[in-house]
Each structure stands twice: as structure tokens, then as C-alpha cells.
Amino acid sequence: MDPFHNPFIAEHTGRARTIPLEEFSPANPKYMEMDVWQPYFSRLREEAPLHYCEDKIIGPYWSLTRYKDIMATEVNTRVFSSSSTFGGITLMDQREELPMFIAMDQPKHDEQRKVVQPIVSPQNLESMEKLIRQRTQKVLDALPHNETFNWVEKVSIDLTNMMLATLFDFPFEDRALLTYWSDSATANTLGGGHIDSEATRERILAECLAYFTRLWNERVNAEPGSDLVSMLAHGPATRNMSPREYLGNLVLLIVGGNDTTRNSMTGGVCFLNQNPDEYAKLRANPALVESMVSEIIRYQTPLAYMRRTALEDFEMHGQTIRKGDKLAMWYASGNRDGEAIDNPDQFIIDRARPRQHLSFGFGIHRCVGNRLAELQLRILWEEILQRFSKIEVVGPPKRVFSAFIRGYTELPVRVSR
């Protein structure tokens, strides 16, 4: 049986073609979970590139689905704010948004971002490469052979939380907490997981803050170090942050370094299984790993969208986005826009310009860790090719119930030499 056979896609493709556009709700978390989002977004790109939805749970919001429109909105920070004061970067409005630099406008955003930027400097990446490679080798060498296991748990989660622990200089034995906090920060309360309410989320994130406050206190009194906690504790723009702002920036860095890379690590295995010709191409020419990594990140688009809030009325596609309206820039859709990318629904590991994709965002909020993410994925695939002739997906992937995080909780695989 084909593990990627999707029993829902035919029905949703039909539905996406026929229902009135007013009935579209692009941010329905089920679409990503069931992997049926594409036909809806392809019709939106075609017929309603700026779409308005009155959603009962998250409130009314606009959707942008074309590559070019998203790019133009990204650089128009005067009109489109990221600030947590207006609701931040996700569609759901919280009673009290967490302040974090991705959810700040200029100039504060720039000042805080600059504090953590050195963690991914070219020199730092170079010095981390060896460590990342050793760990990756260890994780891969420990995998069982000819036995089914969950790739998400044994590889993707393990590798990403080790990386995060290093970046924060976080106690290694406790590193599973980082994954737990990351998942807690992003979980949809209706997803049936451990985060069943905002109150539960707050309680768990308070534990995260308490833990990290201990680390802060240790490091603020020590010489400035090269880990993220020390950088924040000593950085001119961050050393006087309120505890909530510290928590916000921690959540940003944890989620930013965790979910995204983890899900791309899993996505790559899926895409190569769905495209055996590309897998053969890769084995015949391992030098393609580098361009494949960018293609995996495009194809996965681990963060489906980012939200902005209009600071003034704005005309687009003959409609007016009103001051105060919220807007989702659907990266996942822009990355499948045929006007910007040739054969966008095809997974092609040797594209001419593979880095032209929206997954990292563009403009001043562009992902600060993009090169590190690429490095981790590149090393993973280089080491996989050294070891396994094949990673075979043997059961259907389970995807996350979320409109924001495009990810996996389970991917049953077998590896063979």
C-alpha cells in the first residue's frame, strides 16, 4: 500500500473547485493536518489573491496567497506591522501577546535582533559544523536496522533539541524540555494534545521562564559568553527586558530553532519517498544535497504563514484592507505560485535558483537562523547518504493540527544499508 495515498484529497479538490469563495477558510487547521490545503490555495491564487474570511474563532482576516504580493507586503513595514501590540505574527489574538523581536517593529526589532545575530555568524557556523556532524553520525549510527521506527522521534526531534541545547548552553540532560516547551508554545488548543487551554499553556511557559531565569542569573554575573542566554543577559538592547519579554524571545528562539528544522528533517524523507527518481538522482550525485536542502525547505514550508496588522487603510486588488485588519501572508501558497517558481508542485532537487522561496520570510524579519538550518539539514543528508541505501517510509505520516506549523508527529520508516 502507498503510505502517501490520501483518502481525502479527491473530495477536497472537488470541494475547493465548487464552493463559493466566501465560504473559504484558509486558516482551518484541518487542511494542513489532512494535507488537503493545496486545492484551496491554488483557487485562491487564481481567483481571489486577496481573500477576506469572517472566521468565528479567530475573527475576520485577509489572506494573501501570491508570491509577489507576499514579497511586497513583507517589505512594507510602514503599513504592515508585526508588533505584538496589535496581535503579533499569528492570526489568533491572545489576551496578552508575548513580546518578542519577531513581533516588534523598528527600531526596537533591529536592536534586539542584533543582539542574537552573532550566534549564526559565518565563523560560528564553521566552528559548529564539526559538532553537528558528530552528533548526527551518532544518532544515525544508533538507528535500528530492518525494524520500523518513528523518524520524527528518533532523528528529527533528537537532532534539533541537541542543537538548541548547544545554542542556549542548556543542561544537556534536560534538553527534552526544549521540545516540550516549543510544542507547548505552538500547540493549537483544539488539537487534542496536552495544551487544552490558554491557561495550561501559560502555566507550562511559566515553568520555562523559571528554568531560564536560573540560567540568566548564572550568566548575567559571569563574563559574557557565546550562548544565547548570555548574549541576551549582556546585550545592550536586551539586558533590561521584562521577564515576559525574556520569555517571548526565548519562545521565539526555541520555536524558530526547533519546529522548523525538525519538520524539514522529516519532510525531506517524505518527499524523496514520493519522488523516487529524485532520490535516485541524489544517490548518483551527492553534491546535489545543497540545492536539495533549499528545495526541501521550500516544499515543506514549515511555517505556513506570518501575520501582519494594517496600520492604515491599504488598497490591493481593488479591495481595501482597513486600518487594524489582520492579514496572513501564506508562505506555503506563495511557494507553490507558478508565476514565481517553475513547476511549483514538483519536488526537484536541482533547481537553478533553489533559494528563491518564501519559507524564511523576507525583509527585516527574515529568519535569523536560515544558514544554520540549511547547515543542519545538509549535514544530515550527507551522513544519511554515507550510511543508508534507503530510508523507506512504511506507513502514513501523521501531521500536526495547525494552520501555522506545517509538521509531523509521526513518520514510520525502515532503514537499510
Place this chain on the structure above:
Amino acid sequence: MPSATFIDHAGQSRTVEGPEGENLMRVAVLNDVPGIDADCGGECACATCHVFVDEAWLDKCGEPSELETSMLSFAATAQPNSRLACQIILTSALDGIVVETPAAQH
């Protein structure tokens, strides 16, 4: 057509020509000059077309916009003569401009 010289990190220099009005990033990419990534395609939104402009030419390039200044402040290895190549428009006044590309675009 005005010409532009790109010197890579290893010191190798390449002189290419481009039509007036074209930006320096595109002139490089269209002529297969290595060392310029241009992930955003010239929207001043990625800072992966970062170059160091030869001091003799810096003033002639005009002032960077606010957005360019912000983007540059996030580029690794930014220096006072850093610019984004996609924001420099080739004109006859810039005929012969010399820029250096960094070790890596980041």
C-alpha cells in the same frame, strides 16, 4: 554599455558590462558572476547581494535607503562601504565601478 568589476574573496576579478538602468545585482547574475546569491530577486529584502564598494566609487552610488540600511545591518561582515548590489543602478556615472564580494552571503 557601462562596465562593472567584481572582485571575489580570493581576489579574482571579473569585468562585465550591463545596460544603463540595470541594477548591479542583475548585471552580476546575468553574467554568471559568482558570489551573489540574490535570494529575493532584487527586492532589497534578503541582503544576499551584499558587496563592498571600492572607496573611490562609494559616494557616486548615492545614499542607501532606510530599508537597505536595515537589511545591511543584518548582513554578516557588514562594513561602512557595504551596499546591496540590487540597490545600485548602473549609469554612465558608474561606468567602471569596482566592488568586492564577501566570502559568503549570509
